Amino acid sequence: MGSSPSPSTGRSPSTDFGPSTGITVVGGGLAGLTAAITAAEAGARVTLHEAHRTLGGRARTAEGPYAANEGPHALYRRGPHWHWLKQRGLLGPLANPPLREAARFRFHHGGALRRIPPAGLFALARRSAERAPTDVDFLTWATERAGPATARAAAHYVAVALFHHDPGSLSAAFVQERLRRAAALPPEATYPAGGWGGLTARMAGHARNLGVRIETSTRVDTLPDGPVVVATSLDAARRLLKDDGLRWPGGRTVLLDLALRTRRGDPFVVSDLDAPGWLERFTAQDPSLAPAGEQLVQGQIPIGPGTPRAEGLARAEHLLDLGFPGWRERTVWRREALANGRTGAVDPPGTTWRDRPRIDRGGTGVFLAGDQVAAPGVLSEVAFTSGITAASLALKALARISAGGA
Numbered sequence: 001m002g003s004s005p006s007p008s009t010g011r012s013p014s015t016d017f018g019p020s021t022g023i024t025v026v027g028g029g030l031a032g033l034t035a036a037i038t039a040a041e042a043g044a045r046v047t048l049h050e051a052h053r054t055l056g057g058r059a060r061t062a063e064g065p066y067a068a069n070e071g072p073h074a075l076y077r078r079g080p081h082w083h084w085l086k087q088r089g090l091l092g093p094l095a096n097p098p099l100r101e102a103a104r105f106r107f108h109h110g111g112a113l114r115r116i117p118p119a120g121l122f123a124l125a126r127r128s129a130e131r132a133p134t135d136v137d138f139l140t141w142a143t144e145r146a147g148p149a150t151a152r153a154a155a156h157y158v159a160v161a162l163f164h165h166d167p168g169s170l171s172a173a174f175v176q177e178r179l180r181r182a183a184a185l186p187p188e189a190t191y192p193a194g195g196w197g198g199l200t201a202r203m204a205g206h207a208r209n210l211g212v213r214i215e216t217s218t219r220v221d222t223l224p225d226g227p228v229v230v231a232t233s234l235d236a237a238r239r240l241l242k243d244d245g246l247r248w249p250g251g252r253t254v255l256l257d258l259a260l261r262t263r264r265g266d267p268f269v270v271s272d273l274d275a276p277g278w279l280e281r282f283t284a285q286d287p288s289l290a291p292a293g294e295q296l297v298q299g300q301i302p303i304g305p306g307t308p309r310a311e312g313l314a315r316a317e318h319l320l321d322l323g324f325p326g327w328r329e330r331t332v333w334r335r336e337a338l339a340n341g342r343t344g345a346v347d348p349p350g351t352t353w354r355d356r357p358r359i360d361r362g363g364t365g366v367f368l369a370g371d372q373v374a375a376p377g378v379l380s381e382v383a384f385t386s387g388i389t390a391a392s393l394a395l396k397a398l399a400r401i402s403a404g405g406a
Contacts, residue, residue, distance in 0.1 A: 021226030021401065022046055023394045026240070028214065029057020030380055031369035032231030033203040034084075034387030035394070039229075040210035042395050048212055051219040055204050058342060059380070061197030066333050067289040068257040069196050071343075072160070072280050072298045074189035076181055079377065081384035090202045093193040095286035097268055102187075104268040104284070106323055108277075109153060113322050117273065120150040121157065125183035129176040135350045138175035139168030152273075158182055159276030161378060163251035163343035165302040167276060174347040181378050191285050223366065226401070227394035231369040231387060234357065235341060241366065248356050248372045251343035254312030256299045259290050259333035260324065266295065270323040272315075277301045279319050294332060297324070300339075309338045344371040344379055353382070359390050367393050 022045030025036045033055065036048045054060055062068045075082065075094075085091045106113045124146045132141055142151035155168035161178040164170065181188055192199040208214060220240065230237045238246040260266075270279040283295040290296040299319070301312040313336065320327045345356055356374040359367050367390035371379065375386035 021224075021398075023227045023229065023391070023398060024049070024220075024224045025229045025231055026220045027057065027231035027236075027370075028052075028055035028204075028216065029231060029370075029383065030059050030081075030200070030203075031371070031383035031387040031390075032057070032229070033200065033207060034081075034384050035229045035231055035369050035391040036207045036212045036214075037088075037203065037210060038388050038391035039395055040207060040212045042391075044395060044398055046207075046210075046212045048207070048214045049218045049220050050214070050216045053217045055214070055216065056197060056200035059196040059200050061195030062257075062335075065291050066257070066259050066296055067195040067197070068282075068296060068298060068335065070337070071163070071253065071255045071300050071339060072278060072282075073196050073380075074191055075199075076188040076378060076381070077190060078181070078184075078188050079381040079384075081377075081381055084384060084388070085199075085203075088206060090199070090206060091192075092198055092202055095191045095193045097285040101268045101281075101284040104266070106267040106270050107273050108270055108319060108322065109273040111274065113267075113270065117157070117271075118150050118153045120146045121154050121273075122183055122185075124150060124154050125179045127176065127180075129173060129180055132172040132176035134171050134173045134347075134352055136172050137169050137349045138172040141172035141176075142168075154179060156273045156276045157271055159302055160271065160278045160300075162276075162346060163253040163300060163302055163339065164346050165252065165276060165304040165307070169348070171347045171349045171351060173352070178378055191282070193286055194288055195286075227365045227367070227397040229367050229369055229387075229390045229394055231383075231390070233342060233370065234372045237368060237370075241361070243361075246357050246368075248345050249348065250341045250345060250372060251302055251339070252305060252307075252341070253339045253343055254301045254303055254309055254316065255335075255337040255339055256301070256313060256316045257333075257335040258297045258299075258320075258327070258331055259294050260297060260327055261330040261332060262293050262295050263324075263326065263330065267323045270319050272301075272319060275315065277315055277319060279316070279323065309336075312338075344382065345373075353377075359386055360393055365394075365397050367391075 025048040028050030279299040303312040369386040369390040
């Protein structure tokens, strides 16, 4: 059970689990697919249930001519899931912006668009996350080292990796880790060509090749027999497991997708340093995401509890006015959404990822996975890491059942 995957196939030497019940995975997002693959590679019989008709969770890519993800997504090269996917041949083609596009990075600061950020922002980003305290908020810690203006700008910049309306109020260690990753040079971010839907399709195909039974449009209301990996949102897990303790703070974010007729000179990114917000022209790195002559722009504007969606949309439109002249007349497609509690975990001061809801639910044969549970990493890395951990624990539970003759 503790053997390592083969470097060439990712498959662990199989274990004879006998005729016992297999492992059930509830949820077909990144965490669920990762858990299913991990369990199947070890020889377990795996069934995956997804309530929607398509797999992917928040990594779904819209159907039709505009391949928009559910919010701006990127795959960080240093993340553990990068190596996991690469080992199994699942990364697929990747897209990165050409240098001429990367140079069109703009910062909204002091009410205007600028080509460079405030002095000191990237110097602050290079500080070690390990030296940032857990029990102090980021704004207090960063202000002591870089001054209030730079600290506020850095807090707003890192919202791209947090989807939270007030990053400065969160744990300094938590925010600093994400600031280092988001501001790394050379950039860590890369993009699955064609959108994240291609990545999840490859993962699903690999799972099926391993024998995983995948059932879509099937909602699980009661727990089946045998080990179960619940790879859903915490809200859905709380209802399924009837456990009111499955709570953790996340972000609340307005998402805006636009297809615009192409105009030369549009920025690649507009990072709002006056308030948390981010616009990204995804066709800069992957023109296939929109028809010829059009470009896909995706934005996320975090808003606080009780703040109306219209306020976030107004801020997004103000950034568009500054960075994308004539965008209203050029718009050929538009989509809006409010992501509430679906943006991953954030850690308040005094907490770390270890304080989030535990993966192992205490000997019940139920294991949690997703991006709001007790696993390390940034954004989707939490889902991958927790999926692998949950599957490994489920395999041990299955081995105990098999050994007992159940």
